[in-house]
Amino acid sequence: MKTATVRQLRTEFPKVLAWVYAGQEVAITRRRKVVANLTPAGDPPKRKLPRIDFKARLRQLYGDKVIPAATMADILAENKGRY
Template sequence: MIKVNVTQLRNNLPAYLGKVKSGEEVAVTSRGKVIARLVPEADEASEARLRLEAARKESWVGDVVSPVGEVWEVESGNP
């Protein structure tokens, strides 16, 4: 993450926006404290794809069709 004070950001805004566009995050500081962050806009489709890929690494799907030998009781919604 790039840290930049407000004055530097104001004087070089196009350059910092270019960095954000290329995927970098910019922290804006005032008197040494971070007051804002500029982050690239997230592509929702690629974000969802990344979450699914992460879930695949942690998930396991086995045989969900074969009976397990347990009896299930189902309550009918009819009185």
């Protein structure tokens, strides 16, 4: 269990809150006496989002179609200065 003073709680709250998010209990002290305990409310929030597989989505939409380099050069030359 980690400890933090009341003063530390006022000045470094994000640091103490990070401890709680990490699942640790924090004892709040005043004049070296424990006056409160901070405990996590439940499971820490999950921040991981699923990664999108763009390559698979493109393959699903277009299959194995590939634009030849000469055609791509023509498309780029045609649109040059347009946007």
